[in-house]
Amino acid sequence: METLNHHHKVEASIEAVAIKARKAALSFQSCSTKKKNEALQVMKEKILSSKNEILEANQKDLKAAQEQNLETPLLKRLDLSSSGKLESLLQGISAVQNLEDPVGKVTLATELDHGLELYRVSCPLGVLCIIFESRPDAAVQISSLAIKSCNAVILKGGKEAERTNRALVDCIRNALESVQLSPDVVQLVSTREEIKSLLALEQYIDMVIPRGSNSLVRYIKENTKIPVMGHADGICAVYVDKDAEEQKAIDIVLDSKTQYPAVCNATETLLIHRQLLSSVFPKIATALSERGVVMKCDEESRKALPEGVKAEAAQESDYSTEFLNFTIAIKTVGDVHEAIEHINSHGSGHTDCIVTEDKVARDLFFALVDSAGVYHNASTRFADGFRYGFGAEVGVSTNKIHARGPVGLEGLLIYKYRLYGNGHTVAPYAKGEKELTHKPIMPQYRPNWEQTWKDQ
Amino acid sequence: METLNHHHKVEASIEAVAIKARKAALSFQSCSTKKKNEALQVMKEKILSSKNEILEANQKDLKAAQEQNLETPLLKRLDLSSSGKLESLLQGISAVQNLEDPVGKVTLATELDHGLELYRVSCPLGVLCIIFESRPDAAVQISSLAIKSCNAVILKGGKEAERTNRALVDCIRNALESVQLSPDVVQLVSTREEIKSLLALEQYIDMVIPRGSNSLVRYIKENTKIPVMGHADGICAVYVDKDAEEQKAIDIVLDSKTQYPAVCNATETLLIHRQLLSSVFPKIATALSERGVVMKCDEESRKALPEGVKAEAAQESDYSTEFLNFTIAIKTVGDVHEAIEHINSHGSGHTDCIVTEDKVARDLFFALVDSAGVYHNASTRFADGFRYGFGAEVGVSTNKIHARGPVGLEGLLIYKYRLYGNGHTVAPYAKGEKELTHKPIMPQYRPNWEQTWKDQ
Numbered sequence: 057m058e059t060l061n062h063h064h065k066v067e068a069s070i071e072a073v074a075i076k077a078r079k080a081a082l083s084f085q086s087c088s089t090k091k092k093n094e095a096l097q098v099m100k101e102k103i104l105s106s107k108n109e110i111l112e113a114n115q116k117d118l119k120a121a122q123e124q125n126l127e128t129p130l131l132k133r134l135d136l137s138s139s140g141k142l143e144s145l146l147q148g149i150s151a152v153q154n155l156e157d158p159v160g161k162v163t164l165a166t167e168l169d170h171g172l173e174l175y176r177v178s179c180p181l182g183v184l185c186i187i188f189e190s191r192p193d194a195a196v197q198i199s200s201l202a203i204k205s206c207n208a209v210i211l212k213g214g215k216e217a218e219r220t221n222r223a224l225v226d227c228i229r230n231a232l233e234s235v236q237l238s239p240d241v242v243q244l245v246s247t248r249e250e251i252k253s254l255l256a257l258e259q260y261i262d263m264v265i266p267r268g269s270n271s272l273v274r275y276i277k278e279n280t281k282i283p284v285m286g287h288a289d290g291i292c293a294v295y296v297d298k299d300a301e302e303q304k305a306i307d308i309v310l311d312s313k314t315q316y317p318a319v320c321n322a323t324e325t326l327l328i329h330r331q332l333l334s335s336v337f338p339k340i341a342t343a344l345s346e347r348g349v350v351m352k353c354d355e356e357s358r359k360a361l362p363e364g365v366k367a368e369a370a371q372e373s374d375y376s377t378e379f380l381n382f383t384i385a386i387k388t389v390g391d392v393h394e395a396i397e398h399i400n401s402h403g404s405g406h407t408d409c410i411v412t413e414d415k416v417a418r419d420l421f422f423a424l425v426d427s428a429g430v431y432h433n434a435s436t437r438f439a440d441g442f443r444y445g446f447g448a449e450v451g452v453s454t455n456k457i458h459a460r461g462p463v464g465l466e467g468l469l470i471y472k473y474r475l476y477g478n479g480h481t482v483a484p485y486a487k488g489e490k491e492l493t494h495k496p497i498m499p500q501y502r503p504n505w506e507q508t509w510k511d512q
Numbered sequence: 513m514e515t516l517n518h519h520h521k522v523e524a525s526i527e528a529v530a531i532k533a534r535k536a537a538l539s540f541q542s543c544s545t546k547k548k549n550e551a552l553q554v555m556k557e558k559i560l561s562s563k564n565e566i567l568e569a570n571q572k573d574l575k576a577a578q579e580q581n582l583e584t585p586l587l588k589r590l591d592l593s594s595s596g597k598l599e600s601l602l603q604g605i606s607a608v609q610n611l612e613d614p615v616g617k618v619t620l621a622t623e624l625d626h627g628l629e630l631y632r633v634s635c636p637l638g639v640l641c642i643i644f645e646s647r648p649d650a651a652v653q654i655s656s657l658a659i660k661s662c663n664a665v666i667l668k669g670g671k672e673a674e675r676t677n678r679a680l681v682d683c684i685r686n687a688l689e690s691v692q693l694s695p696d697v698v699q700l701v702s703t704r705e706e707i708k709s710l711l712a713l714e715q716y717i718d719m720v721i722p723r724g725s726n727s728l729v730r731y732i733k734e735n736t737k738i739p740v741m742g743h744a745d746g747i748c749a750v751y752v753d754k755d756a757e758e759q760k761a762i763d764i765v766l767d768s769k770t771q772y773p774a775v776c777n778a779t780e781t782l783l784i785h786r787q788l789l790s791s792v793f794p795k796i797a798t799a800l801s802e803r804g805v806v807m808k809c810d811e812e813s814r815k816a817l818p819e820g821v822k823a824e825a826a827q828e829s830d831y832s833t834e835f836l837n838f839t840i841a842i843k844t845v846g847d848v849h850e851a852i853e854h855i856n857s858h859g860s861g862h863t864d865c866i867v868t869e870d871k872v873a874r875d876l877f878f879a880l881v882d883s884a885g886v887y888h889n890a891s892t893r894f895a896d897g898f899r900y901g902f903g904a905e906v907g908v909s910t911n912k913i914h915a916r917g918p919v920g921l922e923g924l925l926i927y928k929y930r931l932y933g934n935g936h937t938v939a940p941y942a943k944g945e946k947e948l949t950h951k952p953i954m955p956q957y958r959p960n961w962e963q964t965w966k967d968q
Binding site for chain 2: 082083085086166168172174181182262263277278281283301303304307308310311315316400422423424426427428429430431432433434435437438439443444445456457458460461462470471472473474475476477478479480481482483485486492494
């Protein structure tokens with residue numbers, strides 16, 4: 057009975073949070089660029105002036121986490137005290153300040169008839185819910201992105217970072233208040249049981265963005281009707297075609313696998329053209345072996361290994377595994393079609409590369425591989441919002457709708473249609489008395505496009 | 513036991529359909545404009561030459577439906593024999609033929625470094641599943657849109673139109689085959705129990721588009737993890753502001769409510785500014801009454817009715833009801849903020865209008881009403897893909913992600929990123945030895961943008 061009551065209380069309090077977020081989102085959606093940037097500026101100042109309190113809270117979280125034997129990588133991500141970490145967090149806010157305002161952009165303008173003008177204008181999604189683990193810097197980064205894009209955000213942080221997240225979010229909420237914005241634009245919730253309650257609130261929350269382990273992402277995708285933007289797996293492949301240039305193949309396979317293997321855009325599978333088994337492949341295998349990469353080979357490629365280079369026999373499941381370490385699955389294919397077929401059936405739709413000098417093979421690969429990124433002669437590690445030049449990254453999406461691949465601020469926006477009329481009704485057009493003109497309106501000539509009212 | 517076996521068989525056969533669709537979609541995604549238009553051309557010819565068989569099948573469906581006492585509007589939608597219906601269906605295919613190819617459009621092009629170029633290119637979603645009732649013309653219309661956008665489609669038609677749908681889809685599949693495309697680009701399934709099985713196949717189906725009653729749409733949204741594009745309700749409002757011009761207010765309210773009330777963009781709620789209760793409102797009420805509209809009024813507006821004009825007392829639920837007939841709910845509000853608040857809490861995010869000559873009120877309304885369409889001095893009935901100039905309409909979406917409002921072909925597309933490199937690796941940029949340039953590439957200067965291979 058007590059548990060049940062407790063559960064009901066959590067549900068009720070989480071719903072209250074979501075209602076407050078929705079209310080804040082509705083009034084925040086038209087906030088001016090100036091005011092948003094002011095909020096970000098004050099946010100930086102508050103974090104800087106609260107540095108000691110934040111680091112104290114962080115030390116308490118760290119101590120508790122050590123006592124609970126949290127794994128070392130998680131502890132490392134939790135720790136804000138290491139040199140430069142707080143500074144780079146503040147630089148991150150400045151970077152978001154400097155981004156162009158993504159709200160209010162006109163992406164379509166059509167005159168439907170004389171005095172009747174249609175504009176499609178970018179606007180915020182509304183309420184975001186970010187579910188993240190360990191890294192408290194994510195709370196700040198995501199709040200900045202939400203503020204810049206006029207979205208309200210519910211931050212669901214991990215329990216292990218509760219004190220740190222609270223100290224940071226206090227600064228953010230203070231900053232919002234001090235520029236006369238609702239502090240409920242950014243809210244923090246922290247206990248584990250709240251995830252399920254949050255995921256049920258589809259009437260208030262417009263998008264869930266998970267930032268954490270594959271299992272967390274999968275759990276979220278399976279337990280909500282709210283759109284989830286993100287990816288569970290990053291199973292990227294490099295296909296070395298028969299017309300590959302040797303040095304490019306070696307460089308790209310090595311970089312894609314070993315430059316930083318713990319991330320989603322690192323390569324997990326090498327597909328090698330059969331004709332290269334005795335020429336290029338032994339050199340790639342030697343290079344991988346020298347870098348300490350564990351190779352899991354199909355029978356053909358295993359037989360083609362040079363003397364002294366060892367590899368394990370690949371299991372079928374290795375070709376659908378995201379290793380996230382110095383392991384690579386290797387498979388021999390007969391042509392580019394077989395490579396495409398393998399990627400479309402085993403990959404995760406993230407990023408896949410063909411190494412070749414044959415433009416026909418390249419274009420086939422580009423046309424038929426159904427992934428967010430298709431690369432020619434370039435490392436899969438380039439798949440990143442900053443490298444793409446977005447100035448920010450909300451995440452990498454393997455969804456097929458809304459936003460795909462590395463997602464910048466644009467992914468937090470949708471649009472609405474504004475129609476400016478002058479008493480226009482449909483009847484005369486339906487009766488054929490009048491006809492719609494459908495003339496595109498040039499950006500420089502938008503007679504009706506004026507806005508008299510702006511949030512100060 | 514028998515039912516269980518039967519159920520398993522349906523599931524297995526539906527999964528086989530979805531697997532075939534996915535396979536067809538993967539090879540279809542790069543089809544040339546020419547070939548797609550040829551398929552549409554042959555489709556028209558086959559339908560024309562099979563006219564008698566199609567109408568015979570349609571007569572059988574109609575007879576069976578009459579015997580089962582199907583409602584008259586459904587019978588009307590099922591009947592293809594009425595004059596001009598088959599012709600307008602063929603004209604619809606021609607219109608899709610004439611649309612610009614939406615696939616392969618470059619929406620972003622950036623030089624990341626010398627010889628390393630990033631292009632964002634529109635591409636099909638993959639597999640669409642359309643669930644529709646009664647109207648067999650929808651099968652043809654949607655198949656044309658799917659073909660034009662390189663998507664495969666599973667058509668789940670109603671049982672009442674099974675023979676007609678089959679005859680039409682036979683023509684479409686024949687047309688695909690005769691231009692050497694996989695007929696599985698368009699597949700038809702027909703029994704009711706298949707819906708549930710289809711909705712579970714999220715690994716093969718990228719989007720579900722319902723075309724039918726509110727209850728069908730709601731059922732689908734509640735029973736699938738596949739993104740659903742559409743709307744359950746269209747609860748549109750017209751707010752007549754204190755600075756409204758009398759004639760515009762009367763015209764727009766009348767047109768929005770009565771021009772064609774059975775559709776989602778017809779208005780269901782009139783919000784009237786308190787200051788107009790004794791001036792403009794009586795004239796609007798008289799006009800509505802003369803057109804036979806049943807008014808459901810709050811107490812204030814009811815008291816303000818002119819002599820001889822009758823109205824019912826509104827219930828709270830009337831303000832959240834999609835009447836789809838000659839009924840309107842009327843409420844008095846104190847200012848534009850109250851109108852916005854009402855719309856955001858009672859509306860369905862479809863299309864809402866403000867009638868006013870005050871630009872500040874207009875811009876507040878435009879900024880703060882969270883709907884797909886915000887209109888100034890224009891009938892809500894304009895919310896339509898054809899009226900917007902899209903040349904086609906996939907549906908109207910009240911979703912907040914991917915596509916919002918009237919959706920044209922664009923809604924059936926996503927994009928992928930193509931990266932053209934020349935052996936580029938990430939390491940030198942990570943080490944700071946090289947820097948990314950992030951220069952926009954102008955449309956006229958795309959040295960790497962060539963495609964050697966095209967589906968014939």
